[in-house]
Amino acid sequence: MTAAPAPFTVEVDQNPYLAAGATRVDAIVTVTSSESAPAAADGLEIIIVDCSTSMTGDKIHSARRATAAAIAQVRDGVSFVVIAGTETAKQLYPPTGTAVADARTRAGATAAVNGLRANGGTGIGSWLTLAGSIADRHPGAIKHAILLTDGQNGERSHYFEAALAGVQGRFTCDCRGVGTDWRVEELRAIAAALLGSVDIVADPAELAADFEAVMEAAMGKSMAGVALRLWTPRGSTLRFVKQVAPTVEDLTGRRVDTGPLRGDYPLGSWGAEVREYHLEVEVAAGAVGEEMLAARVSLVRSGADDVLGQGLVKATWTDDTALSTGISRGVAHYTGQAELAEAIQEGLAARKAGDTATATARLGRAVALAAESGNEGTARLLERVVEVLDAPSGTVRLRAAVSDADEMTLDTRSTKTVRVRGTEEAS
Structure with a gap:
């Protein structure tokens, strides 16, 4: 055999x-x-939607459509739940327990989501705590969450930090910030602790496609x-x-x-x-x-x-x-990719603090590293923040006017790498 x-x-x-x-x-x-590994049948998906007052208007409409798109991707037999987040966390669908995905429950969840209203504060720690208690009822399952917010957490830092520490290892979480009023470092901390990703969706109209892609990837975990x-x-x-x-x-x-x-x-x-x-x-x-x-x-x-x-x-x-x-090709390449992420984050922090010299030096170094490694995606994002005079040497000039969306996109995606040239690019 x-x-x-x-x-x-x-x-x-x-x-x-x-x-x-x-x-x-x-x-x-x-x-x-x-x-060849088949996708796991035993899974739990938790969709956490910010319903604070700042989500009023296009954002809450887009959040409804995005959540419905994510629900549509949940495979039959996978358990799921939708949480509406304000200063507290409320289980929207099902009201208690978890639903098992099929045509009936997906329709019921979508109907409940269509009734979401924006009214209240932002208490991300409470959202995570509720998600953790739900995840605990599914031992052995692949447990994944999507968290969407448009603003900054209103909880005291010690409460939020304790809540985040309390859910580590209980589920993974991909975080999305819609618009430009949220804090990159806040969602990055959640994603890092919960082994997920963080990204910006600057235009609410693009949220549904992003949620659909995140859920499709989650359904492929085995x-x-x-x-x-x-x-x-x-x-x-x-x-x-x-x-x-x-x-x-x-x-x-x-x-x-x-x-x-x-x-x-x-x-x-x-x-x-x-x-x-x-x-x-x-x-x-x-x-x-x-x-x-x-x-x-x-x-x-x-x-x-x-x-x-x-x-x-x-x-x-x-x-x-x-x-x-001799230095291994992979070691040399990824040492540079790690330095690239660090240079971007330090450069953006210096720019925000008004330290033009440091910002220019660090973002210039990032440009040179991106060019050297073939990280074209990051190079394009850098060009929205600096004017590139000579990429190989890292000679740049800070742009006078940079949109919040461009700055936050560069920050959020600074950790994305490409694989060594000659291999398939990391996605």
Whole structure:
């Protein structure tokens, strides 16, 4: 009987050769999930819609259409719920429990959504807390939420932070800000904590297409609770672990120790997709000719020991400078992509603070990095904020007038990366 193929493949791109006395090992780990994996039947979708007073007019009309479009994408047999958010959270459909998607429940939910009205404040922590309590009633399911808001959270920071910490690991969440009156850093914090995405929909008319795409992607997930497990040898230090494609996200602080010399980093739910990670390990220096295993990278189910895919990061000390000075193509590329995201965010912050010199320098550096790596999407967004005089050198001039939408779009999408040239672009 032929064994079933592993659901994940793990490939390691690195230069394993270190000069005598060198201690740092870098590697790019490419994780590919099996395209043959069927979409999971057991799932929960939570749609959270801001119904605060600021949503009055086109925004609430667009939110109704977008929510209806998302509901239409929920596959038969998947549980779902719609939450209306103001300063409190109200379960709109169904009034209690969760609905199981079919033609009747989708129609009922759409009818309820068509009655949404904008009136009240914004209490995002309470919305997340209700979503968490609903998610807890579906153990083992793929649990995903879409959160839409147009404004800034009105709760005290300590309440919001406690609420966000309280729902970590209970569901994943994609966040969308409609218009330009919301705070990028606020939604980015939610998306980062809940292993989701954040994006701007500046024109409310485009909201329905965006919601439809988000829900379609969610319906393609086939496995929940995947974790990246890293084993490193005694005496070594794992300096950082970052997702670098399709977006930059620092995972270092998410480690959960699961045994001697090893820890798990939660990755959320997976469908047929590719993600890439950059890890750096500091090891004890070896003698010329010595070889060692610097890290063992495994894909596992969170809290379990069954290995879904595995790769090895190695170190070999040499006195051949031609070998030891080489930098892996992937490591070089993604180091630049991480720097690109950082340069954009620092440049925009400086621009907002009125520090023209720093803003020009950092956004100029971003332009150069985008050009060097072939990140054409980010390059186009940068051109809306700066006038590019010479892209390779990063010579730019700040534009005098920049719309809030253009600035926020660049900020929100600053972490999106492209894969190494010659491979398919990260989506």
